[in-house]
Amino acid sequence: MSSSNPYSKELQIACLAVQRATLLTKILLEAVDKGAIDKFDSTPVTIADFAAQALIIGSMHRAFPDDDFVGEESADSLREDPELLDRVWQLVSTTRLEDPESEALLATPSTKEEMVDLIDLGVKGKCERQGRSWVLDPVDGTATFMRGQQYAVCLALVEDGEQKVGVLGCPNLNLEKGTVSEDVVDRDGYGLMLSAVTGQGAYIRPMGRGALAPATPIPKIRVVGTESDDDLSGLRFVDCAAAKSSDFEKHAQFASRIGAPWPPRADLWSAQMRYVAMAVGGCNALIKIPKKKQYRSNVWDHAGGMLIFEECGGKITDLEGNPVDCGLGRVLADTYGMVAAPEGAHARVLDALQRFSKETGAW
Incomplete structure (x- = not known):
């Protein structure tokens, strides 16, 4: 060093x-x-x-x-x-x-x-x-x-x-x-x-x-398709079927909507290990649709892992497209849900997810 x-x-x-x-x-x-x-x-x-x-x-x-x-x-x-x-x-x-x-x-x-x-x-x-x-x-x-x-x-x-x-x-x-x-x-x-x-x-x-x-x-993660390509079938999700805070069923519906493989490529209990899966474990995307509107994540469940994924070529926002703010206390107070994907594909993933929500009332 x-x-x-x-x-x-x-x-x-x-x-x-x-x-x-x-x-x-x-x-x-x-x-x-x-x-x-x-x-x-x-x-x-x-x-x-x-x-x-x-x-x-x-x-x-x-x-x-x-x-x-x-x-x-x-x-x-x-x-x-x-x-x-x-x-x-x-x-x-x-x-x-x-x-x-x-x-x-x-x-x-x-x-x-x-x-x-x-x-x-x-x-x-x-x-x-x-x-x-x-x-x-x-x-x-x-x-x-x-x-x-x-x-x-x-x-x-x-x-x-x-x-x-x-x-x-x-x-x-x-x-x-x-x-x-x-x-x-x-x-x-x-x-x-x-x-x-x-x-x-x-x-x-x-x-x-x-x-x-x-x-x-760590090599940069692979971009899904091209920046003008609507095909998101190249997404490889990491998720947690047992998680109580996020809606695994809606995640499955979204994956089916865009033609991405499901069940997720990696199913991991640890939130931080999901960033590891995206950085080095063959996954390249994560979504989090909370079950409850008031749910917010603890900062220690994401800080550090988010940075590693971003330095591997990823981008992370909330479901509205806002950057994650780590300066609001012990929880990510302004972050509702999450979208993580390769930087070149993130805008397309976010757009597809927001259209999915408008059509299905996902959040």
Whole structure:
């Protein structure tokens, strides 16, 4: 990573922090597999969320002490449950990268009290139009995490309301078949990391236990047809049949209307992993028609992943064609639904979707 590039320090520390947090989640899953932790309750997910958030915020806060943090987890339950606190502390205090130079760039809380205070920084923060906020989701895809399927450790820098850095650690990601699947996972290694800085393209690298591996550029996604071509049958959707917030049936109707293949090429629970599927997993489009008019997404479910897709040649708007604004707080308050597609095809996809809505009352 060249120090002459904007945000080079932010990217380096973010990638190392995410890699260490993904290592932590793998260590926890190994304990579950060995029967050391009961997989039939929510404890492993809780420990992973808290521990990963503590490690990530600890490192980013030391490197960038004036920055804000936006995360989902509050440490209240840790303060109320000494046994749970001890288990989280055990994982946080013992997880280290095996490369001393890389580990030296990071930080680890020195006491349990410092750990819970770091976790709480995440619930105090807001993404606003001015200033810098690190947005994180320590385990995006908690249900699939416990099933040994796809999940992501997510970190993004939002500055003055715009994404600047995005890092997704995908510990189970396996691209041997060219697609992203819940059940095709990396059993032997530590998965893959995707990262991007605005205006600098997107990159992918294998993850491990030590220093960062070299990153390779992610090729631009393929444009569907031509800019004057109404044929959208080349769209390859990613979606989630089990999602409660979006209308999977209407998505299917739209795909049928434009002649695109359905069921979706990838069906993924983690919202962030859907951006991964569009970047490197053979998909090139995503739509989200909410079931409820008032629904708005949390910023940590999309920040970072959106940037990676955009740096791969994609474009993302809401259903009215407005850009996604990350500077309105902890939710994407002005973003109703979503349309993601290759930049050269996005206008045609949006137009087709809006015509579909007028004819069917989809929203």
